[in-house]
Amino acid sequence: MPTTAHDTEASPQKLTSGNDATRPVLGIVELDSTYPKARGNMANPASFDFPVKYATARIRPGWWLEGQGPDQSIREAFMTAALELERQGAAAITTTCGLFAVFQEHAARELNVPVFTSPLMLIPMVAGMIGPDRKVGVVTAAGNRIFEHGFLQQSGVSQSTALAVAAVDSCPEFLDVIRTQRKPDLDSQAFEDQLVGEVADMIRSNPDVGALVLECSDIPPYAHRLAKETGLPVFDFTAMASLVYRACLPPTFTH
Structure with missing residues (x-):
């Protein structure tokens, strides 16, 4: 497989079980x-x-x-x-x-x-669904750095779009297992509780949040609980x- 000067080759691919060659991949x-x-x-x-x-x-x-x-x-x-x-x-x-x-x-x-x-590309659609008087709650591994590096601009998000941010990197379990990989195993319940707490804090500070967009692909396993606890529609990567x-x-x- 081709390489570059920066050792950027892709690894071998893996397929889902039951792959049907007649279906798109x-x-x-x-x-x-x-x-x-x-x-x-x-x-x-x-x-x-x-x-x-x-x-x-x-x-x-x-x-x-x-x-x-x-x-x-x-x-x-x-x-x-x-x-x-x-x-x-x-x-x-x-x-x-x-x-x-x-x-x-x-x-x-x-x-x-x-x-x-990125599911950040869903933000313009979600903002249009909930109207100009409500905010899109962005649950992201970047925290407030989501406003840097063109993450939002390249996703088609207008600077006028009202956003609130919940920082996944404030969750200790996320930092130890996913970001730094210091721990080999994820305590899923601990991470879920920490995540729900961060989102609840965001909504307390921004009661006008009308929907959630989950940026990070580690969060969709907990989308069901987020929807139940907040009463808000939740848009994520797998959806x-x-x-x-x-x-x-x-x-x-x-x-």
Whole structure:
């Protein structure tokens, strides 16, 4: 497999079980990580009822924290994996990190299949659904740094869109297992409780939040509880993937 000067080759791909060669395949660029991924995570193929194919980009969790944003080598690593998925026949391409939104415009130009890097791209739609007097609550691994590096701009989010932010990186379990990978196993209940607490704090400070958009692909396993506890509609990565896959292969209906 081709490499670059920055060692950006994609790893071998893995397919979902029961892959049917007659059905389109959704390609997923994943981070280079070892922590466990729960069902509902974009990096767990059991999250989907359709075929998916992965390519691992040589990019570690927390890649966006250093310097002034992603450098050329990071973009090359991402594109190498995405182009490999396209070469292998993916009908559309997505990711396991919503902060890969910084590559959206470049990837859309370079790829010949639809690409959606982040559920942040749902924010304009959600904002239109809830109206101008309510905020979109963004639950993100970036915290308030979501306003940096073009994460929102490349997702098509207008500067006038009213947002509130809940910081997943304030959750100790997220930091220890997912961001730094200091712990090998995730205490899912602890993480869920911490996450719900962060979102509750955001809503207390912003009672005009009308819907939630979950940026990070580690959060969808807890979307059900977030919806129940907040009473708000919740939009996440796996739901977005299902929407795009249905566009690639719309269902048939009997008459």
